[in-house]
Amino acid sequence: MMGMDESTIAAVALTLKLALVTSVLLMLIVTPMAWRLSRWQSAFKPFVLAIFSLPLVLPPTVLGFYLLVAFSPQSPVGEVWVSMTGETLAFSFEGLVLGSIIYSFPFALQPLYGGFVQLDSRYLEVSQSLGLNRFHTFIKVVLPLCRAPALVAFGLSFAHTIGEFGVVLMIGGNIPGETQVLSISLYEQVEALEYEQAHLLSMALLLFSFSLLVLLYRFSGKGGLGWNLSSR
Template sequence: MLNTVLLTFKLALVTSVLLLIIVMPLAWILANWQHKAKSLVLSVLALPLVLPPTVLGFYLLIAFSPQSALGQWWLALTGSTLVFSFQGLVLGSLIYSLPFALQPLYSGFVQLDKRYLEVASSLGFSRLEGLYRIVLPLCKAPIIVAFGLSFAHTVGEFGVVLMIGGNIPGETQVLSIALYEQVEALEYERAHVMSLGLLVFSFIVLALLYRFNGGADPSSGTRNIDPERKR
């Protein structure tokens, strides 16, 4: 049980950190990109929000299989398959949880007053310095919300994990899969304990995010993006 909990939180932590690294520049580019294809790109990136997890998991299973180009490349590089591995779970989780990191960051960057960057530029700040010293501090709330939502969503994964990871103890068996296994085995007492733990965890995460975001929807991630609002 402890190994399953540790594996679940390890997957959620690795996924959330990688998502912040990947999604922050992506969200910034999209927030400042004006093109008629923008809505199409945003729709593609948001697909995991509405796509049944088993559908996404099925296509990821095909993409990760040893017969695919990606699967063959990974097999040649590491000597192991991408499917039914922790690395495969991480890659699948990055795709599945991407909208939960992208949405608050994108909303925060869109609503950021760009005049601060103009002032920073007039004071001799480089573009990179402006992003690091102006944008990131002002968008602290969206960044924390993006991490929190990604973490919680990854902990609750089931369909995608089951399709590409299976149920290998110590390797791919996360809490949601272990819970399903307990229900199938009619071990309802242990299933109750797991379910209650996940329920309490999800509630605490959301309560903290709502509190941190001043009661606003955490997915908006728009609190405190303008210093004037603190006054």
């Protein structure tokens, strides 16, 4: 890549890998969860949605600190991971993936949840009248009708993971080729007074983020980005 040194190129590759893995796993986890939440009627629903939405308002360093504690070898999670792999979960790519899934969780959940809530229930009634069970109704009717919210969920998760800083720094540190993502690389360049490289990287991130948002708004149509915190 023109104007980028080897360490920056490695950071770009690692960031894209992290964003892709995180977004795919999030879609697999969040899609059925968002559907169940959209159908669930309970007085506890606002509290559950608030818990899942905490990363939207919680300072990244706070979340990163607690994840760092949870990923340490002294914690139950970290201890199990060490016994399984022989390596620590903190300051590893796998740790970054887990942290990114938690940090970007609401960015995948809210568009899907909003799309599912707004889905006309008559489609479900017709599907059931034709003999389709709940699973096949979800696969053949719900998901095709909610392509736009799903695309928005994936896109926002991808973009948000690329822009992570606080959480990544807390649980991953700054290990080149292992945990040094773009945001960390940019911070390092500014600290080293390498402003020309920092300008190049910042402009690339700005253009990418803007272009992705334009595409997401175009595909999402009148529903915007499907941001819905309703407790319906």
